[in-house]
Amino acid sequence: MKTNSLLLFVILAATMCWSCNDQCTETRITRRFTNVTHSLLELRTMVKNESPKALERPGKMYIKGDYLFVNEIKEGIHIINNKDKSHPEFITFIQIPGNGDMAVRDNILYADSFSDLLAIDISDPHNPKEVERIKNVFKNGLFDGGTWTLNETTGAINDQNVDFVTETVTVNCEEDVAPGWWGGWLNDSFAQSSFSGSAASSASSGGSSGKAGSMARFALHQNFLYTVTQNSLHLFDVAKPSKPKDFSTIEFGWGIETIFPHENKLFIGSNTGMFIFDNSNPADPKQLSTFQHGRACDPVVVQDNIAYVTIRTGTFCQGSQNQLDLVDVSNPSSPQLIKSYQMENPHGLSIDSPTLFLCEGAHGLKVFDVKDKFKIDKNLLAHFKDMDAFDVISLGKTLLLIGKDGFCQYDSSNPKDLRLLSKIPVGKAI
Amino acid sequence: MKKIAFATIASCLLIANSLRAQNHVPLKYTNHTEFGGLFGRAKFQNPGNPNERFVDNRLNMTLQTFNGVMLNSRLAAGVTVGIDWYKTALLNPISAGVRFDLTRKGEVRLFTTADIGYGFAWFHDDSDGFGTTGGLMINPGIGLRMGKPGGTAVTFTMSYKRQEAHITKVPLWNQVERWEDRVYNRLALRLGISF
Numbered sequence: 001m002k003t004n005s006l007l008l009f010v011i012l013a014a015t016m017c018w019s020c021n022d023q024c025t026e027t028r029i030t031r032r033f034t035n036v037t038h039s040l041l042e043l044r045t046m047v048k049n050e051s052p053k054a055l056e057r058p059g060k061m062y063i064k065g066d067y068l069f070v071n072e073i074k075e076g077i078h079i080i081n082n083k084d085k086s087h088p089e090f091i092t093f094i095q096i097p098g099n100g101d102m103a104v105r106d107n108i109l110y111a112d113s114f115s116d117l118l119a120i121d122i123s124d125p126h127n128p129k130e131v132e133r134i135k136n137v138f139k140n141g142l143f144d145g146g147t148w149t150l151n152e153t154t155g156a157i158n159d160q161n162v163d164f165v166t167e168t169v170t171v172n173c174e175e176d177v178a179p180g181w182w183g184g185w186l187n188d189s190f191a192q193s194s195f196s197g198s199a200a201s202s203a204s205s206g207g208s209s210g211k212a213g214s215m216a217r218f219a220l221h222q223n224f225l226y227t228v229t230q231n232s233l234h235l236f237d238v239a240k241p242s243k244p245k246d247f248s249t250i251e252f253g254w255g256i257e258t259i260f261p262h263e264n265k266l267f268i269g270s271n272t273g274m275f276i277f278d279n280s281n282p283a284d285p286k287q288l289s290t291f292q293h294g295r296a297c298d299p300v301v302v303q304d305n306i307a308y309v310t311i312r313t314g315t316f317c318q319g320s321q322n323q324l325d326l327v328d329v330s331n332p333s334s335p336q337l338i339k340s341y342q343m344e345n346p347h348g349l350s351i352d353s354p355t356l357f358l359c360e361g362a363h364g365l366k367v368f369d370v371k372d373k374f375k376i377d378k379n380l381l382a383h384f385k386d387m388d389a390f391d392v393i394s395l396g397k398t399l400l401l402i403g404k405d406g407f408c409q410y411d412s413s414n415p416k417d418l419r420l421l422s423k424i425p426v427g428k429a430i
Numbered sequence: 431m432k433k434i435a436f437a438t439i440a441s442c443l444l445i446a447n448s449l450r451a452q453n454h455v456p457l458k459y460t461n462h463t464e465f466g467g468l469f470g471r472a473k474f475q476n477p478g479n480p481n482e483r484f485v486d487n488r489l490n491m492t493l494q495t496f497n498g499v500m501l502n503s504r505l506a507a508g509v510t511v512g513i514d515w516y517k518t519a520l521l522n523p524i525s526a527g528v529r530f531d532l533t534r535k536g537e538v539r540l541f542t543t544a545d546i547g548y549g550f551a552w553f554h555d556d557s558d559g560f561g562t563t564g565g566l567m568i569n570p571g572i573g574l575r576m577g578k579p580g581g582t583a584v585t586f587t588m589s590y591k592r593q594e595a596h597i598t599k600v601p602l603w604n605q606v607e608r609w610e611d612r613v614y615n616r617l618a619l620r621l622g623i624s625f
Contacts, residue, residue, distance in 0.1 A: 020615035031604040
């Protein structure tokens with residue numbers, strides 16, 4: 001009897017199972033946009049100095065001398081005294097509405113403010129002063145995926161505020177390929193998301209400049225400030241740093257993301273490929289070639305005639321590749337792929353030959369020895385997994401790293417064993 | 431999750447060994463190897479119209495082998511290793527398992543099975559941008575054993591199989607992150623042999 005009851009129970013349970021369905025839920029964190037309109041007249045009165053405040057949504061980094069500049073997306077720039085790398089000190093925060101990029105020549109900080117380019121005198125970093133403004137030079141851009149456009153007729157910026165929403169839906173349990181072109185055609189653009197890209201770049205003669213990341217949209221070379229918008233290269237004459245002049249615009253391509261000056265070339269990353277410009281005449285860059293790849297976000301750095309291009313999925317970077325491409329640019333008119341290496345989710349990178357620092361987002365920071373171009377994957381020196389790495393700048397013996405958790409500085413004398421010098425966590429000022 | 435699964439497997443084996451020691455039964459190896467189908471359905475939202483729901487049937491292949499020891503004449507305990515070919519996930523469940531004969535006599539005997547463990551995605555090859563990891567697996571059921579007691583037998587098993595999996599996916603449009611939590615609820619029908 002007991003056995004029969006048990007049997008009945010098991011059969012009943014098995015029968016109930018027959019009515020069970022696979023249960024698959026997909027969770028998506030999505031941007032939601034709200035349209036807002038800003039008056040240019042009002043925006044132009046809002047640039048001011050504020051007391052130091054905590055990092056909230058850090059964007060790009062820029063370093064010059066003992067000073068570190070960290071962009072607070074769309075809000076302004078933190079100036080940090082980094083003389084003592086173990087104890088960086090917030091000096092001031094410059095409120096700049098619509099700011100995403102920056103560059104520094106001598107004592108002049110160039111920053112964008114939606115459609116305008118600002119020149120700010122930082123001779124006294126405690127009391128920066130706006131000394132010049134070139135109005136209406138940038139026509140549109142992106143922040144965190146939200147677009148803004150300049151409406152010159154009404155003197156307004158039509159902007160989108162971005163919120164992040166989590167939603168869960170039931171799905172068919174069988175999707176394993178990324179949809180095609182509709183799967184995210186938007187591209188990271190003018191001053192995009194909080195953490196994007198990364199290191200190496202900028203600077204060169206014509207005055208003293210700093211160093212930016214590989215996702216920078218501003219670059220200084222000789223007497224010019226080069227800025228890229230979604231579809232053009234914009235030149236500003238900065239022969240007199242405090243008096244930048246709108247110089248020229250070169251229209252080309254679309255989905256342009258980054259600019260990296262190297263020797264007498266400009267390497268411009270777009271979400272369809274890498275453009276190489278001959279910059280022998282800094283006033284008149286000439287396009288030499290394009291290195292095409294699948295659509296994806298692609299910060300690029302260059303050293304010793306090798307371009308290191310990371311391609312990643314996610315955010316607006318349509319595509320389904322996560323890889324590091326090495327491209328021979330010894331003949332800039334005909335760049336040739338050396339080899340592609342699979343990565344996890346590569347973001348910014350910085351090269352300090354023969355060491356390549358590569359951010360893998362939530363997967364941490366990887367350090368490679370790149371002496372053998374064909375065996376980079378076999379020469380992983382270290383993989384630091386306990387850090388969120390989105391942006392890195394190598395300064396020889398020091399490494400600057402920014403991620404979701406905040407900003408960190410490491411002693412990188414031994415790339416295999418980074419030693420933490422200091423950390424500025426998000427949400428906490430020092 | 432993996433730690434819980436390993437702890438469960440280890441506990442089951444320890445308990446089984448303790449039972450065997452108490453009963454002073456000499457170790458006798460037993461094997462039960464089966465293959466069959468995982469039958470189920472999925473009900474999901476129409477991506478274009480969230481108020482509309484579709485239902486699709488699902489059928490996938492499964493193969494598993496139980497290797498253990500007889501703790502007494504009716505109860506066997508051991509480890510079950512298997513492979514399940516879901517359409518978009520190739521999973522390898524490794525679990526602690528027991529087999530218990532409900533009836534003692536006759537050439538057709540009723541028995542129950544129970545496996546609990548963790549399904550690994552070691553051999554699954556993801557599409558670019560996707561990342562599949564396995565999850566907890568439980569598989570209780572009932573079966574018929576056809577053959578002489580103590581000898582080789584043919585088995586037919588009907589069981590419920592629950593397998594969890596987690597998939598990270600390429601974000602679409604203006605998404606920042608996208609992932610799927612998957613629970614396969616299946617009726618497993620298997621043919622096998624035991625000895």
